Amino acid sequence: MEPDLCSARGCREPAVWQLLWNNPKLHTPERRKIWLACPEHRESLELFLGARGFLKDTVPHE
Structure with missing residues (x-):
């Protein structure tokens, strides 16, 4: 199973953080x-x- 990747444009590194957000x-x-x-x-x-x-x-x- 492939790791989840960072959301930064062009980044292929595994994610270790979740940034929780919303647009009100x-x-x-x-x-x-x-x-x-x-x-x-x-x-x-x-x-x-x-x-x-x-x-x-x-x-x-996680």
Whole structure:
């Protein structure tokens, strides 16, 4: 079975984090979308989502 990969454009590294987010203009408050992140891209993806007010939580990817 192939590992889940990071959501960063062009990244082929295994994901170790889940970035839970939602766009309040499109989603109900309880809905969570998930981007996956490798250690290298975690911060940049969090900053991208956070700047838009979308990031809700970051948790380990099992």
